[in-house]
Amino acid sequence: MKIVRWLLGRLILLLNFLTPPRRTRRPAEVQEKIDQQTQALALYQYPACPFCVKVRRALRRHSLNVELRDAKREPEHREALVAGGGRLKVPCLQIQEPNGEVRWLYESGDIVRYLEGRFVQA
Ligand SMILES: N[C@@H](CCC(=O)N[C@@H](CS)C(=O)NCC(=O)O)C(=O)O
Numbered sequence: 001m002k003i004v005r006w007l008l009g010r011l012i013l014l015l016n017f018l019t020p021p022r023r024t025r026r027p028a029e030v031q032e033k034i035d036q037q038t039q040a041l042a043l044y045q046y047p048a049c050p051f052c053v054k055v056r057r058a059l060r061r062h063s064l065n066v067e068l069r070d071a072k073r074e075p076e077h078r079e080a081l082v083a084g085g086g087r088l089k090v091p092c093l094q095i096q097e098p099n100g101e102v103r104w105l106y107e108s109g110d111i112v113r114y115l116e117g118r119f120v121q122a
Pocket of ligand 1 (some may be wrong): 049050051088089090091106107108109115
C-alpha cells in the first residue's frame with residue numbers, strides 16, 4: 001500500500017511537471033502590490049499530495065507568490081501547523097490578518113476559493 005501511494009505521488013508530480021498551468025501576467029506595479037499582500041500568506045503542504053498540487057497549480061495559474069512550507073519533511077513546519085491550525089492535515093493556508101490575527105484555512109477547495117476571491121478579478 002505504501003509503495004502504491006508512493007508511485008501515485010510520483011505520477012502526480014510528473015503530470016504536474018508536464019502540464020504546468022500558464023501564469024497570469026500583470027503590469028509590474030499590480031504584481032508588486034499583490035506580492036506585498038501574499039507575504040502575509042504561507043501554504044503548509046506536502047510535495048506529492050494531490051490536494052496540495054491542486055492549490056500549488058492555482059498559485060501558479062494566478063501568479064501568487066506564496067511561501068510553501070513542507071510539513072512532510074520539516075518538523076518545524078509540521079509542529080507549527082498542528083500547534084496553530086490544530087490538525088496535521090494539508091494543504092492549509094496560514095493567513096496573517098492586518099490586525100495581527102492568524103487564521104488557518106484547511107480544505108483545498110476553500111483555499112482556492114479564498115485566493116481567487118481575494119486576488120482574481122471577475
Ligand atoms: N479534503 C481535503 C483532503 C486533504 C487530505 O486528505 N490531505 C492528506 C494528504 S494528501 C492529509 O493531510 N492527511 C493527513 C496526514 O498525512 O497526516 C482537501 O481537499 O484539502
